[in-house]
Amino acid sequence: AQSVTQLGSHVSVSEGALVLLRCNYSSSVPPYLFWYVQYPNQGLQLLLKYTSAATLVKGINGFEAEFKKSETSFHLTKPSAHMSDAAEYFCAVSESPNTGNQFYFGTGTSLTVIP
């Protein structure tokens, strides 16, 4: 069985400050891990994905995430928050996305950026 846990349903940071959104996963097989972003009234957009290559993954808009097997974590970071980063962020895990297996999503973290 697979699942993800996102710690902190709401995170607030000042503009220019570090963004850290936490995700821990549970998987019985080597996982494929994803971060999606959802802006208001829009669908989910892929930020980045880990598919067993480099453990530090760089995504769009300056975001990156590091896969740490020993900690079963895949935290999302950005060195300097921008107002446009305010959105809902979802971590997801899949057993084998290339064969159509379902994605399991976390409950999401709402990021607020304070000017």
Add this chain to the structure above:
Amino acid sequence: EPEVTQTPSHQVTQMGQEVILRCVPISNHLYFYWYRQILGQKVEFLVSFYNNEISEKSEIFDDQFSVERPDGSNFTLKIRSTKLEDSAMYFCASTRTSGELFFGEGSRLTVL
């Protein structure tokens, strides 16, 4: 850039009515999905579809739900007799084999 499109963007219906949500996946994609998101809750998997049949479904996807790919381009989700608890945002997604799900903007269903 190709995208997944969903219609309607918002539908209001009376409890017990049938609802059909429509999706046009990206044209060369092979796997199709429906997810839903009840307000304030996580994105939940409903069903996946491949090669014209359901490949996986969740406990949520009971006999009231059905999916169809009637014409090779549309992918529909039907709810036969809607309940209040079916009120949610329904997302269609598709993928080829890249390991990335492409989502539509969602259809908001409100059941009164």
